[in-house]
Structure formats: C-alpha cells, structure tokens
Amino acid sequence: ARLSSRPFPLLRLAGGSRSALALLRELSLSPPSLSGRWGGPERRGTHRGARPGAMIYGSRHEDALELVTGIPEHVSEAVRRCGISTCHKLLSVSELELVEMLDMFLSDVRELVALVSAACAPSPQTAQQLLRSGALSTGIDELDAHLGGGLRLGSVTEIVGPSSVGKTQLCLAVTAEALVVGHSQSAGVVYVDTERSFCAVRLMALIKRALQKHGVVADTDELMFRVNVISGDGWEGYEQCLHRLQAQLQGQQATTLLVVDSIAAPARGHFERSKLVERQRILAGHTALFKSIAEDERMAVLVTNQVMALSHMQSDAVDDGVRDLARIHGLDEDLSACLGTSWAHCVNVRLVMQFHAEDSQPKGRRHHELRELRVAKANFCAERTFPFTVTESGLESASVVATPPFS
DSSP states (O other): OOOOOOOOOOOOOSSSOEEHHHHHHHTTOOOOOOOBTTBOTTOOOOBOOOOGGGOBTTBOTTSBGGGBSSOOHHHHHHHHHTTOOBHHHHHTSOHHHHHHHHTOOHHHHHHHHHHHHHHHSOOOOOHHHHHTOOEEOOSOHHHHHHTTSSEETTSEEEEEOOTTSSHHHHHHHHHHHHHHHTGGGTOEEEEEESSSOOOHHHHHHHHHHHHHHHTOOOOHHHHHHTEEEEEOOHHHHHHHHHHHHHHHHHHOSSEEEEEEEOSHHHHHHHOOGGGHHHHHHHHHHHHHHHHHHHHHHTOEEEEEEOEEEGGGSOGGGOOHHHHHHHEEEOSSSEEEETTHHHHHHHSSEEEEEEEOTTOOSOGGGGGGSOEEEEEEEOSSSOOEEEEEEEETTEEEETTSOOSOBOO
C-alpha cells in the first residue's frame, strides 16, 4: 500500500518569521503506541517535518529517517552506515535482510520497522469526522452558502485572477475571519508572502470589523500576534519559506489557516520554457505538501495564482478540458491560469476572480469596479458566479453592498 503522511508535532523555532503585530508595530502604529525496549506504551514514532522536495503526492516515505523520532542513536548510526537514508529504502528491505545488514536481533528490527511505519502511515478518519470538519468564511455570504460554509478544512483552495482584482484582499479577509471565529481556541494563521503584498494595517481593520460582525470581544493586538508572516523573494526565497513553514506550523498551537500568496510569482520567474516539465514535477511535490498539511492538521490551505494571456500558450497545451477549467474572461482578452494542467488538477477547489466584463470604468480605477468570483472547480458543488465588490469591510456581495468602496 502507498504510504502517506502524519501530523507534524509541535516545535517552535526562534526565528524565521514575524507576527502580523510585529509588522504593524514596524509602521509605528498601535499594536501506534509501541511497547518494547525503545519506549513504554506512550512512546511512538512520529515525524518531525518533511522536506518539500521529497514530497511525492502526499507521501512522506521518501523523507529522511532522521525526521522520525523514537529511534535510538546507536540504531540510527547502524542504519546510516548501511547507506539507508530514507524511510522508503528501509521499508523496501525485508526484515531478514535488515537483521544481516544492521547486525541486530529480529525483535529490534521489527520494532525499528514499526516506528518508521507509524511515522509514515496516515491516520484513519470516519465519514462522520469528515462531515464535521468545518469551514472558514470568505466574507461573501452567498459564496459561503454555496461552498457549504466557506473554505473547507482539510483541502487546498486556489484563487486565480488578474492583478489588483482582490486576491490578497480575500486572503486577508479569510485570515481575519479565522482569527475572530477561532479566538476562543487560540486559532492561529501562517501567512507565506512571496510578493510582499501583506498589509498589516489592512488586516487590523478587517479584524476589527469581523469582531463587530460576530459580536466578539477580543484584543486585536493578541489576534494580530497569532498571525505569523513568512516572507521570501524569488524562487530560492519561496523554497526557504516552505522549509520554515513546517517549523512554523509546529510552533502554532492551533493553526486553522495557511495562506500562500502567491505560488505563481516565484515559479514563473525562475523556470524557463524549456524547464516546464521540471517545474511541474516540483510544483506537484509542493502541492502534495500543502495537501498533507491540510489533511493532517485539519486546516484550510489557501493559495493564489496569477493569469496569463491564453494566446501566449502553445496550442498543444490548451485543450478543451483546460479551457473549461482554467479560462478567465477578462476585460480585453481571454486569460488562463498559470502553472499548467498538472497544477490545476492538484488543487481541490479553484475560485476564479475577474473584473465584471460590462464595467466601463477606466483601468486606473479598478478598485472601484464590480468584480465576479466564479467557482470553477469543486467536487461538491456546481459552477456558479457571484458578483462582489471590495469595500472597507472586506469583500461583500454586490447585491447587499451598503458601505463605500475600498480605495
């Protein structure tokens, strides 16, 4: 059977990210239980995190053995001497071969295999548990109702749209909702910012309005402190963000939302057209990491993606299925989501944001325009379009907007 992944245990690193409150203050504003000789009934093999490049479609069996806890040092040293560096290699060798290679008793070999297997095997869930998994509100009531409550925990949701359409605004709005709704459980958010578009001032304003909306009394500074922002420039910075991401999630006591804004910017700038196959392979591994995090930690993962002119794509790369799934009808020309077909099939839900085609206002005032958000891909609901605008209160349905547009 294909081995999958397990939750990350908690472990905080001293640096590598900043809270939203710290960013705000920089602006000078107000703030299988196993028994045996290796451990008792409470001791079990766990996974200390995964290397993003080693993730293969949700499986951690390719990860280094050193990431598995509970293995005695002398056993780890014996395994390293034999050239076994990953869980996959160890689990591919028979027990009798391991006895000979490691010069260990059969009982010790079996306990080693049990520890590694426990660290790689998925935790089973019942259908009732999945039904009660919950969701995070987007701030657009009609969209939330269509999605069954909002962004589902345990899944990866992608936002696709042109520049300035409101992708980051939606990310910040969902962040504020997650903090306010989950304040009693000390809910936290990890925000990976690759475009330097995170705005602490805007998030503070959205949190205050979310507190009023839900009638919740909470300290806004404390809520801002629960948002850990990890920033990086370019592809190398993005990969470093992924490495710090796992440690950051381990340091969050109750993380309910992971935001990656965006994944397209570093990928498009790093990979040339001749390296598209390599890009797709690496991004598939990153998507597997996001899915693993979403499923294991029971959190919502929200990633943003950019668009490109459909005419710039090679004709053999644009089939009818991709057109139906990824096309965005912009103001001037047809656009397609970046990162290709493989990426499109990896995400669980795709939300397409676009400017309203009939809006006649000049492009220089696009923050005043009517927008549309379309559910383009979801296996639990039909495709549907929702008009909205970006206001001081966040994203609101165009049919109920009563506050002035955000500028």
